[in-house]
Amino acid sequence: MSNFKTMTCTCVSLLFFFCLIIPSCLAYNVVSFGARGDGRTDSTSAFLRAWSVACHSTSQSNVYVPRGTYLVRTLNLNGPCRRRIDFRIDGILVAPTNYNAIGYSEFWIMFYKVSGLSVYGGTINAKGHGYWSCRKGGKSCPQGARSIQFMWCNNVLLKGLTSLHSQRVHVGIGYSSNVRVENVKITAPSGSPNTDGIHVQNSRGVTILGSIIKTGDDCISIGPGSMNMWVERIGCGPGHGISIGSLGSSYNEAGVANITVTNSVFTKTQNGVRVKSWARPSGGYARNIMFSNLIMRNVGYPILIDQNYCPNNNCPRQNSGVKVSQVTFKNVKGSSSTQEAIKLDCSYTNPCTGIRLQDIKLTHNDRLRRPALTYCRNASGRRGGTVIPRSCF
Numbered sequence: 001m002s003n004f005k006t007m008t009c010t011c012v013s014l015l016f017f018f019c020l021i022i023p024s025c026l027a028y029n030v031v032s033f034g035a036r037g038d039g040r041t042d043s044t045s046a047f048l049r050a051w052s053v054a055c056h057s058t059s060q061s062n063v064y065v066p067r068g069t070y071l072v073r074t075l076n077l078n079g080p081c082r083r084r085i086d087f088r089i090d091g092i093l094v095a096p097t098n099y100n101a102i103g104y105s106e107f108w109i110m111f112y113k114v115s116g117l118s119v120y121g122g123t124i125n126a127k128g129h130g131y132w133s134c135r136k137g138g139k140s141c142p143q144g145a146r147s148i149q150f151m152w153c154n155n156v157l158l159k160g161l162t163s164l165h166s167q168r169v170h171v172g173i174g175y176s177s178n179v180r181v182e183n184v185k186i187t188a189p190s191g192s193p194n195t196d197g198i199h200v201q202n203s204r205g206v207t208i209l210g211s212i213i214k215t216g217d218d219c220i221s222i223g224p225g226s227m228n229m230w231v232e233r234i235g236c237g238p239g240h241g242i243s244i245g246s247l248g249s250s251y252n253e254a255g256v257a258n259i260t261v262t263n264s265v266f267t268k269t270q271n272g273v274r275v276k277s278w279a280r281p282s283g284g285y286a287r288n289i290m291f292s293n294l295i296m297r298n299v300g301y302p303i304l305i306d307q308n309y310c311p312n313n314n315c316p317r318q319n320s321g322v323k324v325s326q327v328t329f330k331n332v333k334g335s336s337s338t339q340e341a342i343k344l345d346c347s348y349t350n351p352c353t354g355i356r357l358q359d360i361k362l363t364h365n366d367r368l369r370r371p372a373l374t375y376c377r378n379a380s381g382r383r384g385g386t387v388i389p390r391s392c393f
């Protein structure tokens with residue numbers, strides 16, 4: 001026994017030594033903690049044990065998931081951890097086919113209070129089909145799980161992940177700062193309910209680059225309390241576009257400020273870029289927003305501010321209290337599948353101010369050749385360059 005212990009210790013220290021000299025160190029391979037890449041064996045506890053050892057490690061460490069398909073239930077990967085962790089996935093993580101297995105926890109895979117984390121590669125497949133059918137059937141269903149969530153995390157890199165068929169939001173970022181998402185692929189069918197690609201809320205310094213998102217709801221949704229965000233090189237569609245909101249669902253709500261969405265392409269999405277708020281009293285705001293260099297291909301509402309959002313019509317005679325200001329749409333080109341290519345429908349009592357439309361060219365994809373139009377209500381601002389359809393400013 002003690003011999004075995006010494007051996008294990010030597011082994012682990014050797015691995016630590018390799019950790020220092022080679023970047024793709026295999027220090028904590030989930031397989032050596034009992035995980036099986038056969039797609040059938042429940043590997044949840046093996047993953048949790050590997051995480052726990054890495055998290056307690058006094059030097060930087062590496063959790064490694066080799067090739068293979070691993071069946072895992074809810075993974076709460078909790079911090080704080082002593083040193084930074086690289087989580088490398090070469091394999092595929094799948095959720096159990098029965099949606100109840102993860103559907104009662106809010107998150108399938110959650111990193112909680114971790115600072116200094118990189119998650120590289122891998123595919124996660126939540127197999128959401130059964131859950132979506134339950135939702136569509138109007139039965140009582142569990143709340144549903146987001147596939148991967150970073151909660152109260154700082155200094156995070158998520159790179160090269162593929163997320164398939166989440167029950168709800170695919171990638172969530174909440175109460176976190178300095179998070180970089182790069183080169184991710186997200187796929188769910190266009191009719192799948194609430195399967196947003198990436199949802200950010202109450203977070204600062206989130207950067208999302210070079211990602212392809214095809215889903216049933218927003219490709220990226222930017223919720224209350226999001227600040228200093230940069231979104232670039234996104235391919236979005238199918239989906240509902242990139243959205244700031246929904247804002248103003250409650251009265252006491254953090255604002256959204258300093259958001260840039262640039263160099264992106266939208267294909268057959270329900271909307272392009274939009275700001276959306278409930279028609280309800282609220283102290284929230286959205287300001288200092290830049291949408292630039294965007295291509296719209298047959299998009300429903302390429303440019304949209306909708307402050308009268310009220311899906312179940314339970315906000316009669318109410319107006320949005322959310323103050324929308326300093327929003328720029330610049331160099332937006334392509335085609336709209338609805339006639340209202342530019343729609344600025346702001347709050348009756350809190351009009352939008354400082355809206356800038358610059359170098360816009362949007363045509364209407366219409367067999368009857370009706371021209372594209374601009375609709376404006378309670379919005380003021382400026383125009384620059386050529387704006388087609390004609391700006392209301």
Ligand SMILES: *[C@@H]1O[C@H](CO)[C@@H](O)[C@H](O)[C@H]1NC(C)=O
Nearest residue numbers: 205227228229230258259260
């Ligand atoms: C706005 O956000 C960017 C990151 O997207 C950041 O570099 C910049 O400093 C922020 N500006 C202000 C005024 O905070």
Ligand SMILES: *[C@@H]1O[C@H](CO)[C@@H](O)[C@H](O)[C@H]1NC(C)=O
Nearest residue numbers: 347348349350351377378379
């Ligand atoms: C909002 O627009 C409506 C209709 O155009 C107008 O009657 C109302 O005065 C506007 N609200 C404000 C605060 O300007």
